Amino acid sequence: MPQKIYKLTIRDFAKLFGADQKLIPKECGDLIDKFDFRYRKINQSERDQIILSVLRRLDSGELSKSGKKNKIRWERGWSENLEDFTKNNYDISRLVPLYLKPNQPMRFCGDYIMPLDSRFEVNWYTIFRIWFFSEYLKDSSFIYEFGCGTGYNLPILAKLYPEKKLHGLDWVEASRDIVNKLAKRYNWNMEGRLFDMFSPDEKLIIKDNGAILTMDALEQLGENYKIFLDYLLKKFPLICAHMEPLVELYDQDNLFDYLAIKFHKKRGYLGNFLTSLKKMESENKIRIIKIKKVALGNLYHDAYCFVVWRPNPRI
Numbered sequence: 640m641p642q643k644i645y646k647l648t649i650r651d652f653a654k655l656f657g658a659d660q661k662l663i664p665k666e667c668g669d670l671i672d673k674f675d676f677r678y679r680k681i682n683q684s685e686r687d688q689i690i691l692s693v694l695r696r697l698d699s700g701e702l703s704k705s706g707k708k709n710k711i712r713w714e715r716g717w718s719e720n721l722e723d724f725t726k727n728n729y730d731i732s733r734l735v736p737l738y739l740k741p742n743q744p745m746r747f748c749g750d751y752i753m754p755l756d757s758r759f760e761v762n763w764y765t766i767f768r769i770w771f772f773s774e775y776l777k778d779s780s781f782i783y784e785f786g787c788g789t790g791y792n793l794p795i796l797a798k799l800y801p802e803k804k805l806h807g808l809d810w811v812e813a814s815r816d817i818v819n820k821l822a823k824r825y826n827w828n829m830e831g832r833l834f835d836m837f838s839p840d841e842k843l844i845i846k847d848n849g850a851i852l853t854m855d856a857l858e859q860l861g862e863n864y865k866i867f868l869d870y871l872l873k874k875f876p877l878i879c880a881h882m883e884p885l886v887e888l889y890d891q892d893n894l895f896d897y898l899a900i901k902f903h904k905k906r907g908y909l910g911n912f913l914t915s916l917k918k919m920e921s922e923n924k925i926r927i928i929k930i931k932k933v934a935l936g937n938l939y940h941d942a943y944c945f946v947v948w949r950p951n952p953r954i
């Protein structure tokens with residue numbers, strides 16, 4: 640019997656974002672129609688095989704751990720992207736990070752699915768970003784993306800908001816150089832700068848209605864995120880939007896989530912960040928605007944969850 644084929648619809652996207660379908664930007668709707676979001680559900684024996692492969696990977700000793708010692712890996716990776724980008728006439732598609740892997744099962748609504756199109760995840764991520772940036776960054780004139788990597792999010796922001804000043808910050812020189820090349824080549828209002836979230840630069844000026852953005856970047860701080868969180872609070876931005884794996888959102892008693900927790904811990908990803916934010920909210924220091932467990936992820940974990948907050952006015 641032929642296997643049933645499913646397809647992500649705008650309704651699914653709205654549910655994944657935790658948004659009202661009617662408020663999804665038209666551009667996102669058009670892209671949902673344009674891209675191929677067909678997938679098939681997997682059967683029991685495929686599921687067993689996937690779980691086995693995840694467990695094997697967890698035990699392989701091959702997973703690198705986040706933290707200060709990992710900087711060299713990022714330097715190597717982003718230098719390759721920089722070279723590739725420069726050699727190929729500043730082609731933005733060369734900035735797609737290698738960890739967005741095609742042709743792999745994905746996590747979706749509590750189970751694994753198999754996308755039909757190899758660009759399923761990259762395309763989902765493009766739509767997610769357009770929605771996320773439109774929803775939360777519209778009121779700021781300055782956007783500061785910390786841990787901006789290959790600068791891959793900045794072209795989307797530049798096209799959405801040509802009038803805003805964008806800052807791409809990362810501790811890797813190649814990353815800063817890519818952002819500055821993007822600015823020059825495409826005449827975009829953006830600037831790259833070195834910045835280490837483990838040791839935040841007090842001299843960096845965050846403008847009054849500046850927005851802070853992190854996209855799977857705080858994850859790299861592991862348990863050592865508090866210095867940067869205190870720094871953000873002190874800088875008093877208009878809004879902070881973080882798309883990050885948030886370990887508190889998993890259910891410890893569910894096998895599917897348990898595997899993701901194991902992966903999160905093995906990688907040394909972000910500690911109890913949400914717990915810290917909730918404590919700060921209980922102390923009246925901040926207001927949490929939204930926490931969302933986005934029920935879609937790569938083979939290993941849910942990397943598209945997000946939390947948005949803002950500091951409370953000082954009395």
Ligand SMILES: C[S@@+](CC[C@H](N)C(=O)[O-])C[C@H]1O[C@@H](n2cnc3c(N)ncnc32)[C@H](O)[C@@H]1O
Pocket residue numbers: 713736785786787788789790791792808809810811814834835836837838853854855856859860
């Ligand atoms: C998973 S990548 C995400 C990159 C980018 N935000 C994206 O969405 O493609 C994590 C990024 O965090 C950066 N990073 C890790 N630790 C950092 C630190 N202490 N200070 C600044 N950047 C850091 C890495 O260099 C890398 O660019």
